[in-house]
Amino acid sequence: MNAPTATAHLLPEIALRPVPQALLDALATRFGAQCSTAQAVREQHGRDEGSLQAPPPSAVVFAQSTRDVQDAVRLASEHSVPVIAYGAGSSLEGHLLAVQGGISIDVSRMNQVLSIDADDLTVTVQPGITRKQLNEAVKDTGLFFPIDPGADASIGGMAATRASGTNAVRYGTMRENVLALEVVLASGEAIRTGTRAKKSAAGYDLTRLMVGSEGTLGILTEVTVRLYPLPEAVSAAICSFPSIEAAVRTTIQTIQLGVPIARCELIDANSVRMVNAHSKLGLREEPLLLMEFHGSPASVREQAETVQEIASEFGGNAFEWASTPEERTRLWAARHNAYFAAVQSRPGCMAISTDTCVPISRLADCLLDSVHEADASGIPYFLVGHVGDGNFHFGYLIDPASPAERSQAEQLNHQLVARALQLGGTCTGEHGVGIHKMGFLLDEAGAGAVGVMRAIKQALDPKNILNPGKIFSL
Template identity: 60%
Template sequence: MSDHVFERITVPEPLLDTLRQLLGDRLSTNTAILTQHGTDEGWHQASPPDAVAFARSTEEVATIVKHCAEHQVPIIPFGCGSSLEGHIAAIHGGICIDLSQMDQILEVNAEDLDCRVQAGVTREQLNQDLRATGLFFPIDPGANASIGGMAATRASGTNAVRYGTMRDNVLNLTVVTAQGDIIRTGNRARKSSAGYDLTRLFVGSEGTLGIITEVSLRLYGIPEAMSAATCAFPSVDAAVDTVIQTIQMGIPVARIELLDELQMKAINRYANMQHPEAPMLFFEFHGTPASTQEQAEQVEAIAQDFGAQAFQWASRQEDRNALWAARHKAYYAAMNFQPGKSGMPTDVCVPISRLAEAIRETREDCDASPLTCPIVGHVGDGNFHTLILLDPNNPDEVTEANRLHDRMVERALRLGGTCTGEHGIGYGKLNFMQTEHGDAYLAMMRSIKQALDPHNLMNPGKLVPAESSH
């Protein structure tokens, strides 16, 4: 596990008394609840807060923040806890503000293709509610994450190749600042030239600048038709070359997912499936019946040029679900590939033209290692993930896992990419920010943090490296 040691503050009892008076039994110091709120889905060491405050409104969040600011106590926002890089760990102690009870869909403007929701609304909840309107929200990071958390981490996922990421689909935010003020970063107009783009500043800020309490989102019409396809390839290079040519030809594919040979072997074993144990691409096409058929035929022709075989097609929802079942089981299959091992999940993103090189060299590194490392990729936008299986109590395996992880990131940076395409920084990837961005960039980030959060109360120790971190 991570071996960081952080200095924790002591939360004064008068603050806890004040919050108890405000929240009643919605302020918890129960050990199990504290542990839950200091533990994410990644492999980093858990770090529970001193108390968890369950808020129900923006005004309540603002009041809690004002009391914490008065005592200079750290504040850590919490949505669903599905992040992977230690984002929610209370590494310096403090108060966790849980937004899960802020779960109201406040307005849906079907004519304008937008909606406004509280931060605790989950992705699946929103799409269930939208179904009757003929609209949907396409960002799918895999987990049933909260919308506030998705905005805070600039989430993306399987649909990003067509619909973009949270950066592209958040219209404006309601944010509680480190001083407890409430601001709205925009309005319902689709564009504005009125001032700094604060919406984009807070999207991806990982709770370090303020707490997102409401989110206005861009919506889309549910496609008239959807079709899906899978096919196997003789090599990862052939699969990625298919992706590159598909993107360069402008074919509007909704999803393109890559699962490597090891991942397919894990899925077959876990789910008793019979897929080829070879690199595979999973496609989805959205549009009219005619356009989805045309897209599928174009992609099939490209794939066959690169040696693809074992094509399977599906248009009916149940058949599409069956085809995509392997992709949806990928994480659990990989985690069960070696029972008793833990997983170190990580991701990078590179320009599409360098994707084959990045994945091939990563696969060669992993094959030469004693550790097992399946690879999955949202390859339509150059993003791929490795799950490194290891025994966290074995120092040699931890060292080797960190070596593989570091080489994967260093390779991505060398190829013009980034240390993370969607997992974010948290505190797990802080060490790579200096290499990726350099001194001047980080100095500007620190200036913004200092201006908006001068006492470093908002999720301290995340995203923005300390000045001495080189």
């Protein structure tokens, strides 16, 4: 296997495509106040939570319906102008950047629940609804949507990036939980893929093709997802360990024994220290696992006892239970705020975030070598991971005014991804390719597979207007 190229992390050279005044006039005529060219609005829609930067889009259309999306795409297509879908702005790999110019289509106002089919355990929503809004809407049915990437991301964005998160070890990722879609193609045509049936053998699986396509093949305007019964009992626990290796070995054995743990999160000692300061907690400043168990009272107790026994074999101690919903919420909120806690720990810093995923049997090898490299670099960092499924995240905290620190952080990212690929893993477990990992996709998938991806893109988007410059170059 070839190592990823040394320039894999660099922002591609920007070649802006012209946005003619005729298009801006046509958008203003069609959308009125729903279209903005204000600098502040454009800048908001020209950045995500990642570290890369590009010029903002030339206009922002606030879509309120599928027809709005269709009309905006058709107008853009007439002028061969790029369009970039925008949901909550929480992506990390430059997905929202207008690297070739163009217009942004904001679907955040398309946030309605269209139908709840509780008997079939499905719900159909518009793409702008966030995961928290969705769960609030279905809570009276006794069901919930389990995919939890941390940020209150939009369902459309989560489907487009094939998101996962803390519950994936038990409930899977968006790939397993999206059943059907309505998608606006580059021509402005709206198509439907999939059905509410749990399985189908009819034709190509266009739903799976669109899930994870990062807005490069179509703009999602309806999403049908699976729901799950709220567990009868939920129990959460934290357990501190003498080393990261001990925590990871506990995780590996738990998964290999088939314990149906719902959540299993690793937080390294650096991150615990940061979270304690940010969230006013008193956690032991050692590597820890934050776990959650779902099921009947008896099964939850059995799962927890099994994991506690495994942890004790690896020196796990201070097994503490969060028995009330309020305690669980506080712990998980602290975990989800780890990024902000880390950034706060070094005022004025920038976080270079990255994620990889490896087979569970190789998790310890990948993590420990990566931790050693990060420690040796001297750059402050944080480490958290959905280690139950082999996925983890590093965040390198750099001085944005220091090119040397930026270069060193990107080199650490380069080495981490190369290691994951050598161990049979992937360059990204859930953040997506976007811009930041375009160079790594070729190393992971190979020229033949990327060639097939390009052919699909060119067939569906011959003018290359749908989020161009992402995943791979044409």
